[in-house]
Amino acid sequence: MSHDQNKIDPQKVTKPIQLLAAWLVGLIVVNTGFLAAAVKIGATHWTSGALVIAAIINVPLFLIAIFLLQTKFRPELQEDSYYSKYLDKKSNKYIATPTNTEKDSEILKRVELMQSSISSILDAQTKGNISTPSRWRGWRVSVNDFHENLTSIKRALSDAGIQIDDYFGSSSINPKPPKEFLIGFRESMDLGACIYLLRQVAGLGFTGYYYFDEPREMNPADVYLGPYGSPEDIIPINNELLELLNKENLNSVEIRSYESKYA
Numbered sequence: 022m023s024h025d026q027n028k029i030d031p032q033k034v035t036k037p038i039q040l041l042a043a044w045l046v047g048l049i050v051v052n053t054g055f056l057a058a059a060v061k062i063g064a065t066h067w068t069s070g071a072l073v074i075a076a077i078i079n080v081p082l083f084l085i086a087i088f089l090l091q092t093k094f095r096p097e098l099q100e101d102s103y104y105s106k107y108l109d110k111k112s113n114k115y116i117a118t119p120t121n122t123e124k125d126s127e128i129l130k131r132v133e134l135m136q137s138s139i140s141s142i143l144d145a146q147t148k149g150n151i152s153t154p155s156r157w158r159g160w161r162v163s164v165n166d167f168h169e170n171l172t173s174i175k176r177a178l179s180d181a182g183i184q185i186d187d188y189f190g191s192s193s194i195n196p197k198p199p200k201e202f203l204i205g206f207r208e209s210m211d212l213g214a215c216i217y218l219l220r221q222v223a224g225l226g227f228t229g230y231y232y233f234d235e236p237r238e239m240n241p242a243d244v245y246l247g248p249y250g251s252p253e254d255i256i257p258i259n260n261e262l263l264e265l266l267n268k269e270n271l272n273s274v275e276i277r278s279y280e281s282k283y284a
Contacts, residue, residue: 048083052076157183158214160207165190165247167198170225174246177221187242193249203255204230205245212273218244219258220266229255231284254284 059072162183167190168174178185190196204227206215219230231252233240256262256279265275 044083044087048079052079055079157181157217160210160214160243161186161241162218162244162246163187163189163242165199165202165245167191167196168202168226168247173225174222177225181217181221183218183221190247199247199249201228202226202247203228203252205248205252206230206232207240207243208232208234210243212276216266216271216276222246223258223266224263227258229257231255256280256283
């Protein structure tokens with residue numbers, strides 16, 4: 022393979038995810054250089070062994086770094102348009118980006134379509150009384166740590182078997198509480214799960230809730246307690262809703278009827 026084929030053109034690395042490929046190529050180039058230098062120096066000199074050891078150590082270091090990028094820092098590897106919306110929801114600062122972006126990947130569309138279908142099936146099965154889950158079904162929950170009732174929220178979720186996956190707010194770009202504390206639900210969640218969570222925290226200082234449909238690559242969480250941004254179709258959490266949530270035999274039609282007044 023020629024040198025020109027291995028050459029990385031920085032101008033063509035336009036997406037953060039492409040940095041992973043650049044890192045892998047860099048690992049190959051660096052290790053090749055180390056090993057070639059070690060062979061040229063010869064086994065009799067100590068620097069030869071040092072170069073071989075460095076080449077060996079480089080591999081796990083690179084793999085660990087790539088693993089962290091793909092897990093802990095995965096949102097940061099999104100395209101600018103997706104990452105800006107992610108920041109808008111989890112920070113107190115609006116980020117503007119150009120509108121001429123690529124379409125969502127076909128895989129993400131199919132995943133979201135599948136989740137919506139599952140939600141529709143679950144809603145159809147609860148035409149009578151709403152069947153709330155006996156345990157949380159693994160939906161990812163992210164909580165704004167500026168909420169004045171954070172301790173009570175954590176306790177209520179823990180008692181209900183709902184795990185908090187992430188905190189935001191104080192770690193945002195502009196760390197300030199949102200103008201009002203809302204609850205954001207992913208549209209693909211089943212109604213029973215939404216009601217289950219609302220019953221735990223609706224009376225702990227939240228003014229409303231809404232549904233969002235952004236791809237998971239854009240917003241990894243399924244539930245945001247206290248997100249930033251200006252969502253549309255906010256459903257208020259008032260005395261009427263709290264009375265519905267307190268009903269033992271709550272009917273899904275009652276909830277959808279209440280939501281239809283505002284969304």
